[in-house]
Amino acid sequence: MTHKDSSLTRRRFLQASSAVTAAATCQIVQRNVLGRGQTPPSEKFGGALIGVGGRGPGTYRTMCSGLNVQQLALCDVKFVGRADNKKVYTDFRRVLERKDIDLIAIATPPHWHAPIAIAAAEAGKDVLCEKPMTRYIAEGRAMVDAFKRYNQVFQIGTFGRFGASGNRGNITTHKIMRSGLLKPCKGVHIKAGGLKVKQWSGDPGLLPQPIPKSLDWDMYCGPAPLKPYVSPRTGGTHRGYWDYEGGGLSDMAQHHFDPIQWTYGKDDTSPVSIEAHAPPPHPECTGMWGWVELTYADGLTFAMDSREWGERYTGKKERGVNLTDLSPVDRKKVEAMPDPPKLLSFAKAVKTRGQAGGHAEAAHRCSTMLHLANIAIRVRRKLRYDPVKEQIIGDPEANRFVNPPTRAPWFM
Amino acid sequence: MPNEKVAQLAARFRDPKDLKRQANPNLQEMTAALDGLRAMGTEGVTGLVDLLKPDAEGGDVHVRHCLHAQAMRAGGWPETERQSFAKALAGTLKPDLPKPSKGFVIRQLQIAGGNEVAAALGEWLLDDELWEDAAQALLAIGGTGEQFVQALPKAKGKQLLTTVQALGVLKVNNAAEHLRKLVTGDDASLRQVAAWSLAQMGDAASAAVLLKAADTVQGHERDKQTSACLQLAESLRALGNQRQACLIYQHLRDTRKAPAETHVLEAAERGLKSAG
Numbered sequence: 001m002t003h004k005d006s007s008l009t010r011r012r013f014l015q016a017s018s019a020v021t022a023a024a025t026c027q028i029v030q031r032n033v034l035g036r037g038q039t040p041p042s043e044k045f046g047g048a049l050i051g052v053g054g055r056g057p058g059t060y061r062t063m064c065s066g067l068n069v070q071q072l073a074l075c076d077v078k079f080v081g082r083a084d085n086k087k088v089y090t091d092f093r094r095v096l097e098r099k100d101i102d103l104i105a106i107a108t109p110p111h112w113h114a115p116i117a118i119a120a121a122e123a124g125k126d127v128l129c130e131k132p133m134t135r136y137i138a139e140g141r142a143m144v145d146a147f148k149r150y151n152q153v154f155q156i157g158t159f160g161r162f163g164a165s166g167n168r169g170n171i172t173t174h175k176i177m178r179s180g181l182l183k184p185c186k187g188v189h190i191k192a193g194g195l196k197v198k199q200w201s202g203d204p205g206l207l208p209q210p211i212p213k214s215l216d217w218d219m220y221c222g223p224a225p226l227k228p229y230v231s232p233r234t235g236g237t238h239r240g241y242w243d244y245e246g247g248g249l250s251d252m253a254q255h256h257f258d259p260i261q262w263t264y265g266k267d268d269t270s271p272v273s274i275e276a277h278a279p280p281p282h283p284e285c286t287g288m289w290g291w292v293e294l295t296y297a298d299g300l301t302f303a304m305d306s307r308e309w310g311e312r313y314t315g316k317k318e319r320g321v322n323l324t325d326l327s328p329v330d331r332k333k334v335e336a337m338p339d340p341p342k343l344l345s346f347a348k349a350v351k352t353r354g355q356a357g358g359h360a361e362a363a364h365r366c367s368t369m370l371h372l373a374n375i376a377i378r379v380r381r382k383l384r385y386d387p388v389k390e391q392i393i394g395d396p397e398a399n400r401f402v403n404p405p406t407r408a409p410w411f412m
Numbered sequence: 413m414p415n416e417k418v419a420q421l422a423a424r425f426r427d428p429k430d431l432k433r434q435a436n437p438n439l440q441e442m443t444a445a446l447d448g449l450r451a452m453g454t455e456g457v458t459g460l461v462d463l464l465k466p467d468a469e470g471g472d473v474h475v476r477h478c479l480h481a482q483a484m485r486a487g488g489w490p491e492t493e494r495q496s497f498a499k500a501l502a503g504t505l506k507p508d509l510p511k512p513s514k515g516f517v518i519r520q521l522q523i524a525g526g527n528e529v530a531a532a533l534g535e536w537l538l539d540d541e542l543w544e545d546a547a548q549a550l551l552a553i554g555g556t557g558e559q560f561v562q563a564l565p566k567a568k569g570k571q572l573l574t575t576v577q578a579l580g581v582l583k584v585n586n587a588a589e590h591l592r593k594l595v596t597g598d599d600a601s602l603r604q605v606a607a608w609s610l611a612q613m614g615d616a617a618s619a620a621v622l623l624k625a626a627d628t629v630q631g632h633e634r635d636k637q638t639s640a641c642l643q644l645a646e647s648l649r650a651l652g653n654q655r656q657a658c659l660i661y662q663h664l665r666d667t668r669k670a671p672a673e674t675h676v677l678e679a680a681e682r683g684l685k686s687a688g
Contacts, residue, residue, distance in 0.1 A: 093632040099672045122635040124675035149642060150675045151682075205427060205473035225519075226544065228467050279437040280425070280446065280481030283519070288437055310439065381488045396554075397487025397494075397524060405551035407544060408570070408577040409601045411608045 045350070046101040048073035050092045050116055051108030054236050055130050059107040059157050063128035066347030072101050077216045078234075090216055092116050096123040103350065106130060107157075109234075109244045111224045114139035115410050117154070118146040126153035126350050131254040133360075133367040135224075135245065138403030140364030141390055142412035147360045155346040155356035156258070156363035164259035165343050165357070173321050175337045177265035177300075181330040184299035187264065187321040191256050193307040196248030202240030202285025206230040223410035227284075240286050246374040247286030253304065253370045258358065261369070264300055264321070267362040270387035271369060272297045276376035277310055291315075292373040297387070304373060375401045418452070418459030421445040425474040425481070446482055457482075457500035464513040476516060483520040495528045502529040505536070515545045522549035527556070534559030537575065538566055547574045557584035564590060573605055580609025588615040595625050600633055607640035614647030616656045623663050638664065638676055645683055654687045661687065 047069040049060040053076065063069070075089040083090045095101065096119055104120045106113055106129040113129050120127050127147075133156055134140045147154045164170045176182055208228035211217045217229050224243040227233070238244040239251050261267060271294035278289035290310030294302045300321075305313035323331050343357025368390070375398055376383050384393040392399040406412065424445035426437070449456035460479045465472040486497045501521055505514055518536065521529055522545075530553060536546035537559060550556040560578045564587060567575040576594060579587045594606035595618075607625060610618040622644055626637035645660040664680035 096635070097631040119632070119635065122639045123632070124672065146639075149639075149646075149679050151678060152675065204477070205470055207470045208467060225548070279439045280442050280477070281484060282477050283480035283516075284476075309436065379484050379487060395487065400523065400552045405548040405578075405581065407548075408573040409605045411577055411580070411605060 043068060045069045045103050046072045046098070047103045047105065048075065048095050048098075048101045049105045049107065050075045050095060051106060051112070051130075052076045053078070054107065055157070056105070056107035059128060059130050060105040062157065062159075063103055063105040063346060066345060067103070067350060069103060073098065077219045078212070078214050080214050080216050082214070090219070093119065096120055096125065102126065103128070109238045110250070111135045111244045112222055114143050114412060115223055115406075117143050118412065121146040121150045121152045121154075124150065124152065126346075128155045128157060128346055129363075130157040131258075131363075131367075132245065132250040132370060133254065133363040134371070136402065136404055137368050137371045137390060139412060140360075140367050144360045144364050151353070153346065153349045153353070153356050154360040154363070155349065156254070156358040156360075156366075158255045158258050158358065160255060160259035161262040161362075162343055162345070162357055164263050165340065170259075170263040171339055172323065172334075173263050174265050174340055175334050176321050176323065176326065177263075178340070179330070179334050179337060181333065182298070182321065182325055185296070185321065186299060186319055186325070188301045188303065188316045188319045189260055189264070190303045190305060190313065190316075190318050191253065191260075192305040192313070194256070195252045195304060195306055195308075197288060197306045197308045198248075200237075200239040200245075200248035200251055201287050202242075202247075202282070203230075203232045203237065204282055204285045206232065221407070223406035225407060241284060242286060242378075243284070245286075246370060249286075249289070249292075249304065249374055249377075250367075250370050253373070254363075254366050257302065257369055258363070258366045260302065261362065261366050266296060266300070267365055269296065270365055270385060270390070271295055271302070271372060272385055272387060274372045274376040274383040274385060276373065276380065277313075278377040278380055279310070280380070281378045286374075289377045292376055294369060294373060302369065371401075414462055415455065415459035418449065418456060419463060421448045421456075422460060422463060422475050422478045425478040427473050442481070445478060446485060449478070449482060450485075453496065454500040454503075457497060458504055461501070461504040461509070461513065461517060464516060466510050467512040479516075479520060480523075483524040486524040494524060495526060498525040498529050501525070502532040505532060511541045515542055518542060518545040518549050522552045525549060525553055527553065529553075530556045530559055534562065537563040538571060543571045544574060547578050551578055551581055554582070557582045557587075560584065561587055573602055576602065576609055577605045580605070580612040583613050585613045585615060588613055588618060592618055592621050595621050600629075603629075604633060604636045604640070607637050608643070611640040611643035611647060614644065614651045614653075616648060616653055619644060619648075619656055619660055623660065627667060638668075638673075642676075642679055642683065645687075649683075649687055658684060658687050 045067055049056055052074050073087055073089055073095045075092050075095045077090055079088055079090045082088055085094055089095050104125045104127050106116050106127060110132050114134055117127050117129050209230055211229045233241055240247060273295040276292040288309035289306055291313035292304045293315050301316055303313050344354045346356050349356035372385060379398045383398055386393055392402060424441045460475055463472060463475040486494045498521060501517055504517055533546045533549050536542040550559050560575050561584060563575050576591060588610060591606045591610050594602050597603060607622050622641050626641050629637055641660050645657040648657040661680040661683040665677055668676040
């Protein structure tokens with residue numbers, strides 16, 4: 001350790017002592033030499049929930065799992081008239097300024113996830129963020145960059161991969177895919193139904209309504225376009241508006257595909273070809289669609305079949321990936337590979353300063369899959385995607401949905 | 413007078429609320445309507461705009477749906493046809509078109525417009541109601557820095573904020589000198605947006621200004637200004653200016669000693685290591 005004691009923060013301490021037992025940790029750390037809350041790591045963390053409705057309390061509880069967290073702040077744009085700026089806030093920026101807060105749970109609508117999460121990383125906080133991670137692809141890259149820049153912990157609010165990564169069959173599939181020996185990959189995974197397409201379709205054509213006195217509507221819209229207030233744009237039904245989310249597909253498919261993406265070893269890349277069957281899109285509201293097919297560079301195919309409109313998906317048949325797909329020589333190579341490291345829970349990642357299992361890059365790649373699906377649904381053209389540059393190829397108009405402008409001052 | 417043929421075609425787009433309940437939008441009907449309107453050329457565009465109604469009045473859901481769907485399709489048309497569509501759409505932005513309808517038209521140009529409508533959109537950058545729609549359309553189109561540079565001297569308040577952010581998104585380096593003055597101005601939001609924009613531009617001459625700004629503020633603004641410094645260093649590295657990037661990292665490493673800023677100090681150390 002090259003720094004003076006005064007700079008021995010919780011973070012520095014955790015890095016230095018990750019191999020030391022928790023008991024020893026408690027004995028040697030004094031509160032007054034630690035920063036950011038000045039409490040030893042095995043004791044208490046300061047926590048805040050931003051976006052308290054709907055999933056908020058559940059997200060906060062999940063964030064606290066395995067940690068001793070004192071809730072210090074609640075923040076929501078609907079707290080106008082109730083905020084005391086001590087425990088209850090309307091402006092997340094005031095929450096992030098508090099040095100006694102270490103952990104942030106974000107459960108706002110998705111159009112706010114990136115600006116808040118990035119600001120939290122800039123303020124040195126760790127974040128558990130509700131899914132879907134983002135509203136657009138470029139937001140996800142900005143989040144990944146920010147959490148990497150500051151080495152803060154990020155965990156997406158879906159956890160299926162923790163179970164999937166403990167399953168022997170999934171581990172084998174993961175190893176086959178990560179070995180790079182399976183070319184071409186004939187694997188096909190189809191998610192049929194369960195994507196709440198009709199349920200989370202928007203409600204178009206409503207006339208503007210008076211803004212509730214308790215709601216800061218301008219702040220609610222934030223980086224999204226400032227539109228006339230109608231109540232379904234808030235309170236859970238926001239999912240049906242392109243300005244804030246991407247319908248049931250965005251809302252549910254990150255749950256479904258997050259563990260599948262891990263199993264098939266695609267946490268660091270994205271599909272290269274996307275095709276959808278859908279009716280002409282509405283400008284404001286998400287709506288019906290039939291199916292989407294997403295294909296990776298190695299041939300692996302994921303498909304979504306809504307079962308709620310139009311033709312059923314018949315492009316390819318479901319097919320797993322097996323050791324028998326490999327030559328005997330390659331099979332032995334895969335069998336000799338070590339198992340992937342166990343995924344870290346958010347709590348463990350916070351304590352050890354490691355990477356959480358649902359880290360920003362993985363969550364971003366899963367979110368990208370959903371956004372590409374929605375772009376294909378909206379433009380109704382077959383898309384080609386460059387997973388390295390994160391750009392749609394040869395279709396500048398479709399590419400505009402990868403990184404739409406945000407309203408000032410909410411830059412990424 | 414509304415164009416009857418256009419109105420009949422647009423009527424084949426039923427109210428999506430109805431579609432949602434029935435879960436049965438008729439793809440064949442909608443496609444036929446869009447094909448019919450496409451065959452009408454400019455008339456098929458202006459006729460739809462004529463059918464738009466102000467937000468507070470409603471009753472034009474099917475028209476908006478139809479026009480938007482056509483704008484989405486236009487991106488897949490041959491370039492000359494897409495340009496004709498966009499020019500026809502931009503041509504409706506006349507004084508007699510109500511502002512809310514203009515806003516909707518501009519949002520469709522955000523999807524289907526190109527450089528051929530940039531000048532027309534630029535005229536709305538200083539409009540009290542439409543500046544954000546116009547700015548977002550121009551940003552989506554890209555290569556439209558000239559429109560924002562022209563607006564910069566006259567823009568005030570939120571328009572200025574939007575303009576300054578746009579100049580950063582578009583990396584319009586010849587606006588850097590103007591933006592550097594804003595980093596030390598009285599408006600906190602403007603200071604942060606200007607710093608972020610200069611960071612995106614990779615403007616080496618802004619390093620000292622940004623570092624000073626970051627050193628002299630507290631709270632959320634300090635985090636944002638510091639982030640701008642780190643992003644400027646990354647931009648400079650990407651441009652091959654390792655030396656200037658290292659100076660930024662060294663400054664942050666040497667000044668961010670407080671426990672609450674350890675993450676910044678460490679980010680600067682990692683930056684220095686990466687920059688060699």
